[in-house]
Structures are given as structure tokens and as C-alpha cells.
């Protein structure tokens with residue numbers, strides 16, 4: 342069963358719900374996510390960052406995801422997350438991905454357009470879809486470091502020009518989300534007026550939200566209860582993300598909430614079983630924690646259960 346592209350998924354989702362794009366970098370995370378998507382019969386995008394690709398190696402990730410499709414019968418889109426240059430996008434197109442992101446958001450507008458258009462030309466010639474990004478998110482990630490003060494929201498008129506000139510298939514916009522676990526001090530608010538304007542100017546065009554983890558307080562608390570030292574942070578309220586899914590946002594990226602669920606489970610395991618040293622003993626409940634978190638997101642945030 343071949344990997345699928347995101348085009349059909351987005352067409353079906355537009356205006357009704359969003360497809361979850363979950364970051365993967367090892368077998369347990371992949372298994373937890375696909376088992377949840379299977380039980381929920383949900384459409385699914387698995388995405389790989391440059392860091393994940395370096396950590397696990399391209400070939401291992403491809404083979405693991407092929408195994409996941411064979412095992413579950415699910416159609417999966419495999420996407421490059423935050424491709425930072427033409428070369429990594431090309432490597433992923435050539436290496437079997439069905440979707441790539443070229444993140445030129447750190448460049449001036451014209452440079453972002455030129456780079457994105459170059460990736461689109463290559464990817465489209467190979468049947469692969471492309472996500473671009475315009476506007477800047479705040480946050481701390483391995484490869485995505487933007488000072489909160491520099492964060493600027495997406496300009497609606499620029500978004501129209503960007504899509505027209507680059508011919509991207511989807512666009513990540515900045516309307517108040519941020520990457521990582523250390524988000525804004527207060528609760529993040531989405532700029533729905535801006536979203537409405539962008540979606541109105543780009544009818545039926547799939548929009549993407551990055552940095553869409555909510556940093557659920559119970560998981561931060563659980564990490565800290567078992568020896569963690571995470572500071573309090575609040576992500577985007579889940580209700581707001583659900584609403585965005587009815588307003589033209591077709592893809593919602595979630596990584597941090599899965600990391601927190603997995604880490605909380607492993608911390609709890611070792612606190613309660615300090616003499617364990619068999620990785621299966623702590624990775625099995627960790628995988629289950631990922632699965633439960635993804636099921637929750639598919640049902641309550643993405644609203645995409647039974648849409649596979």
C-alpha cells in the first residue's frame with residue numbers, strides 16, 4: 342500500500358475538521374499514533390523534522406511507516422516538517438515522502454517566495470505536495486528558534502500573493518500559536534479575525550497551524566510529580582483549535598503534547614519501579630500514553646474520527 346498525498350485529505354476536511362500531523366522519530370511513537378488513528382478511523386499525517394531524520398535515519402522511518410500501513414491498513418501521508426532548504430526537500434521527495442514543507446518564514450518575503458517556488462517546481466514534477474510558511478511563530482525547538490518579540494502574524498494580503506506566486510498546496514500561518522512546551526505566560530489566544538480574513542481571501546485553500554500543542558497541565562504536573570522540572574506554560578486552548586478546524590485550517594501540528602505524555606509515563610514508571618532496566622517495561626506504557634493522547638486529539642481537537 343503506497344503512502345498517500347495530503348491533497349484529497351484536505352479537500353474532504355476543508356471547513357469541517359482538521360487532519361492531525363504528528364511528529365515521529367521512533368517505533369513506539371509511530372505505533373502509538375497509528376494504533377490510535379486505526380481505532381478512530383481517522384485520516385493521518387506523520388511528519389518528520391530534520392532532527393528526527395538525523396536521529397532515526399530516513400530509511401528506518403520510511404520502513405517503519407510502511408510497516409505501520411501494512412499492519413493497520415491505514416492510508417498515511419508522510420510529510421517533511423520544517424524543511425529549511427531545497428536540498429532536504431529534494432532528498433525527501435526523492436526518498437519517498439508524499440509531502441514536504443519548505444519553511445522560508447525566516448527569510449524576507451521575496452526570498453521566501455523564490456525558495457518556496459523552487460521547491461514547488463521540483464516537488465510537483467514528482468507528484469509531491471508542498472506546504473509553505475508565512476509569518477513567524479514564537480517558540481523554542483531544536484531547529485526553530487524565534488525570539489517571542491520577533492514573532493509576527495501572517496499578513497492576509499501577503500498570504501494571497503505568496504500562494505499565487507509560489508503555487509504551494511497549503512500554507513502555515515501565524516495567528517497566535519507557538520512551538521514547544523515553553524509557550525506564552527498567559528493562555529494563547531488565536532486571532533480568529535485574521536484567520537477569517539485569510540480564509541476569505543483564499544477560498545477552499547488549506548491552511549496549517551504549527552505549534553498547536555495545548556501543554557495539558559495534568560501532564561506537566563505528572564512530569565514534575567515524578568522528578569521533572571518543567572515550568573508552567575499554557576498552550577492554545579483545545580476548543581480554539583477545534584474552531585480553527587471549521588474555518589479553513591486543514592492541518593494541525595502536534596508534537597509537544599505527545600512528548601509530554603510519553604515522558605510523564607516513563608518518569609512515573611521509573612519512580613514506581615526504580616530497579617527496572619528492560620526498555621520494554623517502560624516503553625510499553627509510554628507507547629500507550631502516546632496512543633491515548635492521540636485518540637484524545639483526534640476526537641476532541643481535530644474532530645476527524647471516522648473520516649479516514
Ligand code: G3H
Nearest residue numbers: 390392393482483484596
Ligand atoms: O516544530 C518542530 C517539531 O516539534 C520538531 O521538533 O526539531 O525537535 O524534532 P525537533
Ligand code: 13P
Nearest residue numbers: 521551552553554596597
Ligand atoms: P508543538 O510544539 O506545539 O507540538 O508544535 C509542533 C509543530 O508545529 C511541528 O511542526
Ligand code: ZN
Nearest residue numbers: 520551552594
Ligand atoms: Zn512547526
